[in-house]
Amino acid sequence: MKRILLIISISLIAFQQCAQNNYGEYKVDEFVFGKDTLFYRIFYPDIMKSGEKYPLILHLHGSGSRGKDNWRQLIHGSKFLRDKQARMQYPAVVIFPQCSKGVMWTHREKHQENGKWKFEFPVKKEPPLPTKLTNMLVEHFMSKSFIDTSRVYILGMSMGGMGTLEFLYRWPEKYAAAAVVCGGHNPQLTKKYCHIPIWFFHGEKDRTVPMEYSKAVFDNLKNCNKNTKYTSYPKVYHNSWDFAYNADLLKWLMQFKK
Numbered sequence: 001m002k003r004i005l006l007i008i009s010i011s012l013i014a015f016q017q018c019a020q021n022n023y024g025e026y027k028v029d030e031f032v033f034g035k036d037t038l039f040y041r042i043f044y045p046d047i048m049k050s051g052e053k054y055p056l057i058l059h060l061h062g063s064g065s066r067g068k069d070n071w072r073q074l075i076h077g078s079k080f081l082r083d084k085q086a087r088m089q090y091p092a093v094v095i096f097p098q099c100s101k102g103v104m105w106t107h108r109e110k111h112q113e114n115g116k117w118k119f120e121f122p123v124k125k126e127p128p129l130p131t132k133l134t135n136m137l138v139e140h141f142m143s144k145s146f147i148d149t150s151r152v153y154i155l156g157m158s159m160g161g162m163g164t165l166e167f168l169y170r171w172p173e174k175y176a177a178a179a180v181v182c183g184g185h186n187p188q189l190t191k192k193y194c195h196i197p198i199w200f201f202h203g204e205k206d207r208t209v210p211m212e213y214s215k216a217v218f219d220n221l222k223n224c225n226k227n228t229k230y231t232s233y234p235k236v237y238h239n240s241w242d243f244a245y246n247a248d249l250l251k252w253l254m255q256f257k258k
Contacts, residue, residue, distance in 0.1 A: 023074040025082050026096065030070075031137045038133035039070040039098045043082055045091035053148035055092040055254065056141055057081065058134070060160030060167075066101045073098040076157060080245045090254045093147065097137060099130040105156070105163025106131070106185075119213055121162070121186040127170060131163065135171055142174070150258040155179035155249075157241045158209060165217060168193035177227075177256035179249055182206055182240045184213025190220040197227035197256050201244035203236030227256070 026041035045054055059081070061073040073096045080086065081094050099105055107128065109120045126132065142149050154175050156164035161183015168178055169185070172193040181201045200218045202211040211232065218230045233240055 023071055023078060026074055026078060026094075028070055031097075031133060031140065033133060033136060036129060036133060038130060038137060039068060040134075040137065041070060041074055041078075041096045041098075043078075043094040045093070046087055047091075048146060052146065054146055055090070055151035055153065056138070056147050057092050057094045057253075058138055058152070058154045058167075059094065059096050060105055060134075060154070060156030060163040061096065061099065062156075062158035062160050063104065066099045066103075068098070068100060070098055076241050077155070077245055080247065080250065083247070086247060086250050090250055092254075093141065095137065095141070097130065097134045099128075099159075103128045103130060104159050105134075106159075106166045108159075108162055117208075117210060119162075119184065119209075121166070121189075123166065123169060123186075123189065127166070131166070131170075135167070138174065151176050151254070151256075152258075153177050153179075153253045153256075155181070155253070156183060157181040157244075158183060158238065161209070161214070165189075165193075168196055168198075172196065176258045177253050179244070179253065180214060180217075181244045182209050182214070182238055184209055185217055187216040187220045190217060190224075194221055194224040197225055199228070199249065199252060200230045201233075201240045202230075203233045203238060203240040205235065205237045206240070208238040 026043045029042055031038040059077045065072040107122050110117050141147050152175055154164050161180040164178055164180050165185035169189050169192050177197045179199045200214045202214045221228045
């Protein structure tokens with residue numbers, strides 16, 4: 001029995017080391033504010049020219065990537081943002097913060113009603129600690145001379161898609177464009193960020209986050225921002241990021257400036 005446990009333990013360590021090596025291009029870092037710490041990974045352009053300013057991209061992960069290991073948040077989204085061609089065409093500073101377990105990017109509440117999930121998004125309270133720290137991290141980089149503050153972008157999936165819309169609501173002055181993948185939020189709050197182009201993606205068979213939550217937000221935005229758009233996948237469940245995260249999305253984001 002001890003031998004089996006030892007083999008399992010060694011296998012888990014090997015798996016984690018292998019996983020971390022796969023994301024080695026993203027530098028391990030942390031942001032400390034008082035007694036609080038936000039773990040994050042960061043990717044810089046291959047060549048950073050003196051005096052040049054670069055876009056900043058923030059990615060918010062889903063609930064399954066929460067923790068303190070500082071690599072799990074890279075499982076989805078990091079590959080297409082570090083793609084060789086993307087790095088050449090759209091050099092940018094890319095940040096992947098990690099939300100700790102037991103909390104979310106939002107104060108989202110949910111319950112089941114007639115077999116379907118019903119979500120609510122209270123925003124009167126202070127933002128959750130990881131959200132607050134991530135915003136401070138973004139501001140930290142926006143103060144750097146090598147960041148183009150007119151080209152700051154945010155995208156997220158699932159819990160991170162909901163977080164993306166909440167970031168836009170709380171700090172609408174920061175972002176030039178956004179992408180929301182299988183997310184959603186309160187459509188009554190859209191006036192605050194109507195000026196920001198957003199590309200929504202959702203699987204029509206998604207049972208984890210029903211498509212209605214992103215579609216309702218889009219419907220409130222489409223008449224006030226001609227650049228906001230919606231893509232649905234008829235046969236796709238919750239994994240719409242497998243289709244949304246590609247070079248076309250990056251090209252679309254990068255065309256916008258504040």
